Amino acid sequence: MGARNLPQLSLLSLPSGCGGRWPEQVCPSCGAAAMRICGSTADASLARLETLAEPLMLEPGAVLIREGDEAPYVFNITSGSVRVFKRLPNGRRQINGFLFRGDFLGLAVGNTYVFTAEAMERSSLCRFRKAAFRALIRDDPPLEHALLNRISHELAAAQNQMLLLGRKTAIERLASFLLDLPNYDLSRPAGAGRVRLPMTRGEIADYLGLTIETVSRMVTRLKTQGVIRLISQTDLLVERPDLLRAHANGDL
């Protein structure tokens, strides 16, 4: 690698992504607009970016990125949701994150994608050629800083997840997950104590390093203890946030 060689730009936003709420004027139609959520206000660049964006529509289950493939693109989600995961040769799956509107993805090492990404529901995305995206970023320092900042948040989130996977019990994992969940999809805020579970039990299990059955049992346990109440399969109410936090910290 020569000195003038640009490093590959490679991004992935994990759930805790942006780390803060973004202005509501964000438009879901194009990646250019979505970039605004990163804090970049270089409008000249945004205009230029718009010319680079290729809009994309995906059906549920559609594969967006395949681990090991060549990585010419960076993506930005403009609506819907995406799961990002890796697989072991024997089929076991670890979901690394759930991505929503405004999140970037396309993490690559040596021009190869390091994970697979699939749409969880009908989703729209914007696609950028990495080279063009990279060039744009180079000319827009605030944008690059914003991206760096964003990746830092991701790294912090990844480290929290390592702590969870390596050292927490099943109930602690679920409790932590339920506490974090509201921060995932900021574009669809829930009411106080209200938690949306837009993913299946299987996906939760593969995210928490557990099995479907264990997740189900732990949900039941929290329900029995009066910590949460199930509105439907995909919606629940946290009745005792204090107890949920206690569980997440291993105090129970």
Added chain:
Amino acid sequence: MGARNLPQLSLLSLPSGCGGRWPEQVCPSCGAAAMRICGSTADASLARLETLAEPLMLEPGAVLIREGDEAPYVFNITSGSVRVFKRLPNGRRQINGFLFRGDFLGLAVGNTYVFTAEAMERSSLCRFRKAAFRALIRDDPPLEHALLNRISHELAAAQNQMLLLGRKTAIERLASFLLDLPNYDLSRPAGAGRVRLPMTRGEIADYLGLTIETVSRMVTRLKTQGVIRLISQTDLLVERPDLLRAHANGDL
């Protein structure tokens, strides 16, 4: 956060850090030189950087960074090794990475360090005020790109670790670890098949999400199977790399 606000620059190099070997003219005396390993050759910047660096010497076990503290500094290791970890309230520890010469650390979110870092042996580091470091990077695009590249490698490494922690068995974890280990400390390359274990069993356990005893048992199992041979407590020889890889992939 206003638009002109710079995001906090926040870095942590995980073991697989740089992803490639660096030129051997790297000098262990100062962070400025260490930066060269990132691929930046902007010598004007390097000269300026040198004026910003505060050298630091740490004894084994010394705490470099404490999780939750204010985060005014970014560090670069110029010799020795550092362990980076998080703790649960009940004391359980998850080691997120082992860092060596050339690695940066100082990951923060909202101006607060997100992990604790301790010297594993007598180590020297260079310390930079984050603000100064940040300003320098802003004026040195190749440097910033190099850092972005580096962080991308870290994120990829973090995702591999999530897969390991969430979905691999004890023997698979150890095998994966032994295969990765040679890439950690590139400044002290080992001979072919030779693996140095500069950390204790307890540290390996806390890195792999296991207990000391399990790590010990798995080492014994690999030894019994003729996959590895122990030279000493801290040095071993991989006799059957093929079998080790098979174990890491869960094929055995």
Added chain:
DNA sequence: CGCAGTGTTGAGACGCTTCAACTCACGTGG
């Protein structure tokens, strides 16, 4: 109404942890 996909619940198996005893390497002082 019946089917398929998703979620729940129970019983038993399995793998890792826990607890405890023992070994080994190393440094220190008698």
Added chain:
DNA sequence: CCACGTGAGTTGAAGCGTCTCAACACTGCG
């Protein structure tokens, strides 16, 4: 120089938490 102490590592036996396998319940849809 050896006895001793200490911290790290190993090994064994028992316990426990999660997984596996299997049956059943629920929901949505043709």
